[in-house]
Amino acid sequence: MKYKKSAGQNAKERILDVSEKLFAEGSFASVSVRTVTSAANVNLSAVNYYFGSKKGLFQAVYIRRATLMNHERLGLLQKAVGKAQQEGRSVSVRELINAMLTPPIFWLYEEEKGLSGYIRFLARAYLEAASDMENVLSQEVDVFDKFVPYFQEVNPSLSVEDIYWRIHFIMGVMHHTINHLDRIGLLSHTACSVETREQTRDRMVAFCCEGF
Amino acid sequence: MKYKKSAGQNAKERILDVSEKLFAEGSFASVSVRTVTSAANVNLSAVNYYFGSKKGLFQAVYIRRATLMNHERLGLLQKAVGKAQQEGRSVSVRELINAMLTPPIFWLYEEEKGLSGYIRFLARAYLEAASDMENVLSQEVDVFDKFVPYFQEVNPSLSVEDIYWRIHFIMGVMHHTINHLDRIGLLSHTACSVETREQTRDRMVAFCCEGF
DNA sequence: CTTCTTTCTAAACGTATGTTTTAAACGATA
DNA sequence: TATCGTTTAAAACATACGTTTAGAAAGAAG
Numbered sequence: 001m002k003y004k005k006s007a008g009q010n011a012k013e014r015i016l017d018v019s020e021k022l023f024a025e026g027s028f029a030s031v032s033v034r035t036v037t038s039a040a041n042v043n044l045s046a047v048n049y050y051f052g053s054k055k056g057l058f059q060a061v062y063i064r065r066a067t068l069m070n071h072e073r074l075g076l077l078q079k080a081v082g083k084a085q086q087e088g089r090s091v092s093v094r095e096l097i098n099a100m101l102t103p104p105i106f107w108l109y110e111e112e113k114g115l116s117g118y119i120r121f122l123a124r125a126y127l128e129a130a131s132d133m134e135n136v137l138s139q140e141v142d143v144f145d146k147f148v149p150y151f152q153e154v155n156p157s158l159s160v161e162d163i164y165w166r167i168h169f170i171m172g173v174m175h176h177t178i179n180h181l182d183r184i185g186l187l188s189h190t191a192c193s194v195e196t197r198e199q200t201r202d203r204m205v206a207f208c209c210e211g212f
Numbered sequence: 213m214k215y216k217k218s219a220g221q222n223a224k225e226r227i228l229d230v231s232e233k234l235f236a237e238g239s240f241a242s243v244s245v246r247t248v249t250s251a252a253n254v255n256l257s258a259v260n261y262y263f264g265s266k267k268g269l270f271q272a273v274y275i276r277r278a279t280l281m282n283h284e285r286l287g288l289l290q291k292a293v294g295k296a297q298q299e300g301r302s303v304s305v306r307e308l309i310n311a312m313l314t315p316p317i318f319w320l321y322e323e324e325k326g327l328s329g330y331i332r333f334l335a336r337a338y339l340e341a342a343s344d345m346e347n348v349l350s351q352e353v354d355v356f357d358k359f360v361p362y363f364q365e366v367n368p369s370l371s372v373e374d375i376y377w378r379i380h381f382i383m384g385v386m387h388h389t390i391n392h393l394d395r396i397g398l399l400s401h402t403a404c405s406v407e408t409r410e411q412t413r414d415r416m417v418a419f420c421c422e423g424f
Numbered sequence: 425c426t427t428c429t430t431t432c433t434a435a436a437c438g439t440a441t442g443t444t445t446t447a448a449a450c451g452a453t454a
Numbered sequence: 455t456a457t458c459g460t461t462t463a464a465a466a467c468a469t470a471c472g473t474t475t476a477g478a479a480a481g482a483a484g
Contacts (some may be wrong), residue, residue: 011461027239027339033442043463048443127239127339127391141399164400169419172388173381179339180380187353188376207381211419223431245472255433260473 024120072103109197123178236332284315321409
């Protein structure tokens with residue numbers, strides 16, 4: 001009853017890899033199924049065979065790594081919480097924002113495993129028609145919800161409304177950096193050069209910490 | 213030699229109005245010429261007649277109000293500079309950021325004149341293929357360049373690199389708010405409700421000031 | 425009215441799109 | 455080897471796309 005599917009698995013994964021990259025660089029409508037299949041060296045009908053439809057492919061690209069990144073974020077959060085408890089203090093704003101921003105920014109620099117493509121894909125998916133991609137939004141929202149109580153704890157004077165607004169701004173800093181990191185040299189007339197992922201992350205964390 | 217063109221002007225403007233809105237809500241590729249023309253109640257060929265091509269229409273939408281907003285920004289900058297000179301001090305960070313953010317955010321709330329559509333159109337145009345829309349980017353970049361010396365003056369310890377990174381983050385806060393203002397209620401589980409344009413602007417300015 | 429330019433309309437062109445269909449090729453099991 | 459589920463392949467389908475064309479309608483100028 002068990003079939004090897006070795007070639008099939010490869011084709012399926014190859015399609016996912018390729019479309020992740022293509023959807024990261026262009027909108028859903030601007031990337032055609034034919035572009036995907038020819039780039040992945042598979043037959044045209046493979047997309048519909050494996051994913052039912054173009055939209056199905058898009059969602060499959062999203063789902064493939066959806067849980068992974070948020071797991072990383074929650075992992076960092078847990079780690080910070082544990083360390084703070086051990087030292088008998090509450091989690092700092094810096095630790096919280098660090099946990100929110102480190103995974104996506106580190107992924108952004110991880111060209112090799114395709115994580116960079118996924119993170120850019122995600123940032124773009126946010127701008128696709130809301131009706132089709134509500135799950136994309138809600139998943140990340142759910143994770144950020146878990147951060148709210150800690151923000152409240154470290155700064156009780158802030159209302160829940162204030163906190164969500166600040167989280168919203170942090171997401172802005174994050175998404176914009178993901179979308180335009182490669183153009184920051186152009187923006188600054190080469191005043192800003194390529195940095196390590198840590199340097200970029202630290203710049204963002206510093207900016208957002210003060211904003212909070 | 214002079215022709216009235218009254219109906220023509222109306223049709224042309226109507227096309228621009230409609231496509232501004234449509235391009236604000238969907239990507240370039242996802243908005244078809246037929247959708248535009250039928251929404252504008254004009255003949256299908258009107259787009260090619262007036263603008264040469266679909267891309268020509270897109271750029272026309274951009275150009276129509278491009279100078280206006282940056283004029284507003286520079287006006288606010290000049291005003292702040294004049295006031296500061298009169299009071300014998302240098303321009304504050306708050307005044308600078310205020311001049312950068314007030315025009316786009318106020319426009320965002322200006323549903324009536326279509327300015328809201330334009331500002332959302334602009335934010336989306338940033339994500340279109342860079343090769344086609346480089347002028348969109350460069351125009352705003354040119355304006356922000358004019359702010360750099362003042363940021364340096366008020367905070368001489370910052371390098372040009374630092375300043376551009378912060379401007380980049382401010383643009384992130386701005387773009388994200390433009391793109392997702394209507395979804396902030398969803399993000400916050402209705403903790404955040406609709407605010408006045410001044411309230412939203414002040415939140416953004418406050419966050420970015422501290423970040424700077 | 426006639427003339428000429430501009431604007432609008434309807435139809436068609438050629439191509440690109442997502443999807444479906446048909447059958448061949450493959451791989452493991454029996 | 456024969457069988458059956460799975461995967462690949464080629465072709466066709468129907469539709470949607472951006473663009474072009476040819477001509478009608480409208481309006482100002484002579």
